[in-house]
Amino acid sequence: MKSIELIRNFLNARQGIEPAKIVPEALLADLGVDSLMMLELIFEFEDKFDLKLPEDLKSPQTVGEMVTLMDGLIASQKS
Amino acid sequence: MNPRRVAITGLGLVSPYGGDLTDFFVRLAAGESAVRHLLTDDRPRPLSIPFVDCPAFDPDAALGKPLASMMDRFAQLGMAAAFAAWDDAGLPRAAGGESRDDWGVSWGTALGGTLAYEKGYRDLWQKGRDRLSPLTVVLGMNNAANAHISIQLGLGGVSMSHTVACASSAIAIGEAFRRVRSGEAPVMLTGGSDAPQAYGVARAWEALRVMAPADADSAASACRPFAADRRGLVLGEGGAALVLEDWDRAVARGARIHGEIVGYGTNCDHSHLVRPETAGQVRALHATLADAGLAAGDIDYINAHGTATAEGDPVEIAALKSVFGERATRLPVSATKSMHGHLLGAAGAIEAIATVLALREQAIPPTAQLNPDNLDPACSGIDHVFSSRHGVPLRAALSNSFAFGGSNAVLAFRAVAQ
Numbered sequence: 366m367k368s369i370e371l372i373r374n375f376l377n378a379r380q381g382i383e384p385a386k387i388v389p390e391a392l393l394a395d396l397g398v399d400s401l402m403m404l405e406l407i408f409e410f411e412d413k414f415d416l417k418l419p420e421d422l423k424s425p426q427t428v429g430e431m432v433t434l435m436d437g438l439i440a441s442q443k444s
Numbered sequence: 445m446n447p448r449r450v451a452i453t454g455l456g457l458v459s460p461y462g463g464d465l466t467d468f469f470v471r472l473a474a475g476e477s478a479v480r481h482l483l484t485d486d487r488p489r490p491l492s493i494p495f496v497d498c499p500a501f502d503p504d505a506a507l508g509k510p511l512a513s514m515m516d517r518f519a520q521l522g523m524a525a526a527f528a529a530w531d532d533a534g535l536p537r538a539a540g541g542e543s544r545d546d547w548g549v550s551w552g553t554a555l556g557g558t559l560a561y562e563k564g565y566r567d568l569w570q571k572g573r574d575r576l577s578p579l580t581v582v583l584g585m586n587n588a589a590n591a592h593i594s595i596q597l598g599l600g601g602v603s604m605s606h607t608v609a610c611a612s613s614a615i616a617i618g619e620a621f622r623r624v625r626s627g628e629a630p631v632m633l634t635g636g637s638d639a640p641q642a643y644g645v646a647r648a649w650e651a652l653r654v655m656a657p658a659d660a661d662s663a664a665s666a667c668r669p670f671a672a673d674r675r676g677l678v679l680g681e682g683g684a685a686l687v688l689e690d691w692d693r694a695v696a697r698g699a700r701i702h703g704e705i706v707g708y709g710t711n712c713d714h715s716h717l718v719r720p721e722t723a724g725q726v727r728a729l730h731a732t733l734a735d736a737g738l739a740a741g742d743i744d745y746i747n748a749h750g751t752a753t754a755e756g757d758p759v760e761i762a763a764l765k766s767v768f769g770e771r772a773t774r775l776p777v778s779a780t781k782s783m784h785g786h787l788l789g790a791a792g793a794i795e796a797i798a799t800v801l802a803l804r805e806q807a808i809p810p811t812a813q814l815n816p817d818n819l820d821p822a823c824s825g826i827d828h829v830f831s832s833r834h835g836v837p838l839r840a841a842l843s844n845s846f847a848f849g850g851s852n853a854v855l856a857f858r859a860v861a862q
Contacts, residue, residue, distance in 0.1 A: 380510050397510065404578035 368410065368435035372428060375409055389429030396428070410435055416442055450624045451694040451701045452857075454535070454633075454687025455797050456528025458521050460680060460784055462500030465532070469801040472809040473832045477783045479678050481663040482641065491646050494658035494666035496680025496785030515583065515592060516557035521683030521790075522589035522637030523596065529685035530597060530633065534699055539598040548601030548629050549590040550620035552613025552636030554789035555645060556586030556605070562642045589637055589683075601629050607789070610749070611710070612636055614792025614845035614853035617686060618708030621855075624688045631693070635685030635793040649679060652718075654753045667786075668813040669750035669779035670757050670823040677751040680785025684793035686800075703800040706840070707736025707856030718848050720756055725763035728852035729842070733767075736856035738840055740768050743775065743856075745808055745841040747799040750779025751786055758822040760846065765825050776836075778829040782812040792845040796855055799843040803859035808833040 373384040380397050387396065398406065407418050416438055425431040459468040460478035471478075482495035503512035503520040506527075512520055526549075530537060560583035567573040582588060587605040594603040602623065606616040613636025620634035640646065649655045656676040658666035667678040694701055709731030713724030733740060749760055765772045780798045787794055802808055810829045819828060838859055845853045 378509075379513055401514075401579065401582065408575075408578050 368439065369432050371410060371413055372406065372431060375406055387428055389427065389432065391428045392426060393428060393431065414439055447625050448627050449691030450621055450705045451689045451691045451699070452686055452703045452705055452800055453689045453694050453699040453701055454529035454533025454685070455702055455800065456525045456530070456532050457684040457794060457797060458498050458501050458524050458682055460496045460498050460682060462498070465528070469798070469805065472780055472783055472798060473805070473807050473834070475783065475810045475812045475832060477664040477812050479663050479666055479783070479785055481658060481660040484643070486643055491641070491643060493646055493650070494656055494663040494678045495641060496678065496682070497641065498681060514579065516560040516588060517639040517681070518553055518555065518557055518559070518637050519589040519592055521639065521681065522551060522553070522635070522685070523592050525635055525637060525683035525685040526593045526597070526633055529635070529687050533687040533689070535687070537597060544598050545600035546629050547599040547631040548620070548623065549593045549599055549603045550616045550623070550632055550634045551590035551593070551605045552608070552616035552789045552792060553586055553589060553605055553638050554607060554609050554612050555638050555640060555642065556607070557584035557588055558642045558645055559639055560584035562644060593633055597633065599633065608851045608853070609847035609849050610786065610788055610791050611845040611847035611851045611853040612789035612792065613684070614796070614843065614855055615710055615851070617705070617792060617796055617855060618710060618853055620688050621705050621708050624690055630690045632688045633685060634688060635683065636790040637683035638787055638789040639681045640679045640788050641681060646679065655679065656752065665813050667752050667782045668818070669748070669752040669782050669811050670761070670820055670828060671752070671814050671818045672820040673818055674752040674754070674757065674820070676753055677781070678785040680787045682784070682787045682790045682794060684790050684797050686793065686796060701860045703803050703860050704858040705855065706858045707732045707738065708853070709735055710851065710853040713850030713852065715850060717850070720759045720846050721850070722759050722762045722766060724850060724852050725760060725846055726766045728854045729763060729767045732842065732854035732856050738856060741771060742840045743842055744836070744838040745799070745802055746775060746777045747795045747802070747841065747843040748777050748779040749844040749846045750781055750811065752779070752781065756846070757820070760844065761823045761826055772826050774827055776808055776827045776829050776833070778809055778811045780809050782814070783809070792843065792853065792855070795843050795845070799841045800857055803838050803841055803857055804862060806834070806836060806838050806859070808836060808838070
């Protein structure tokens with residue numbers, strides 16, 4: 366599973382948001398992602414990919430930034 | 445400020461019978477037990493207990509998935525009951541033009557989000573996981589229900605939870621009543637919710653040897669308050685809510701007034717953790733009557749605490765006989781826990797609703813499973829309601845809650861012409 370899919374599945378299950386609306390330029394705040402839900406999303410990501418995001422993570426603002434962050438971590442883990 | 449009269453303009457609950465408020469009272473008045481047998485798949489030993497659950501309650505449907513997923517079951521039950529009471533009061537969920545900055549919530553729960561923590565233990569100890577969902581704290585905290593209610597209904601005044609074992613929501617209602625009566629809050633949403641089917645909780649009650657045993661066949665009649673063959677209490681889950689409103693405000697907006705809450709007394713036996721004491725209950729009953737400006741002769745019905753434990757029931761009857769004297773033999777008393785079970789932190793609230801509906805409908809629900817032949821002589825001396833009574837003139841009624849820890853709370857209600 367790619368990270369964009371994980372984000373889409375998560376927001377669809379939690380917020381009932383159409384996957385088509387979860388595009389890179391969408392603001393996470395507009396999709397209803399507050400600080401608490403961000404923690405959940407990170408938790409879900411770490412669980413699925415068996416990875417750990419850094420504690421001093423700067424919160425991404427858009428779906429695209431979140432994807433970049435997650436994909437970068439997945440790639441660095443593989444190398 | 446002069447004391448305000450306090451109208452009850454909204455009633456709402458998650459009914460163990462699955463229907464609405466009207467259906468709840470019809471079944472209660474018919475003496476229909478909602479007790480079923482609960483058998484879990486826990487290993488190595490499942491729970492096998494009589495229990496009152498709410499199988500028809502679908503949190504996602506009632507609250508919407510985004511909201512429901514932010515809550516433990518106790519908060520889901522509470523939020524659903526609060527919405528129902530709010531809608532029943534004819535109040536819009538969104539504030540609109542009016543300020544709700546001094547409207548508040550006073551909620552009762554004995555266990556709070558215990559199920560969230562129990563899931564944590566299962567995940568960590570049974571499933572070998574190394575961490576918990578980041579939502580666990582906000583699911584588990586005891587004030588989760590009242591916090592969600594304040595947010596959903598835009599209530600900017602006090603938002604508090606009361607944890608006083610079996611008297612939690614009676615005290616929550618009493619404290620809400622005082623705030624409306626004093627003029628501090630024009631509207632208070634109050635009540636309680638609990639989900640006592642947590643494995644550790646149910647096992648703990650079993651260990652105390654106060655829980656009635658039952659299998660699938662005997663569950664419905666497992667809870668027998670005041671009966672000689674009573675075996676103990678039956679736990680139940682649920683949520684029940686009331687909207688208390690400044691009387692003049694309620695009248696001005698043309699709200700339906702189900703009844704009036706007129707008195708509240710609370711105190712402590714200060715003698716023993718679990719053995720109730722007549723003297724403390726007598727003081728609580730007198731305090732409530734005095735607070736309400738009622739005489740013993742004005743009371744036409746008492747919804748008893750009546751849990752069906754060996755020790756508790758005779759103590760309560762002795763307290764009633766002490767307060768009501770020679771009139772006690774003509775004082776109708778029933779324990780509706782025989783049907784809806786013991787909802788712990790929601791018990792006072794569901795029983796307050798039963799009491800208000802009794803006054804409104806001028807009908808008394810019975811103590812199910814009780815009849816003249818199985819009545820414990822130690823519990824005699826009052827007018828036990830063996831079968832439902834309809835068309836009886838009821839002017840005022842009390843609802844008793846006598847908790848572990850020795851905390852007593854009694855609420856007084858007055859009928860309002862419908």
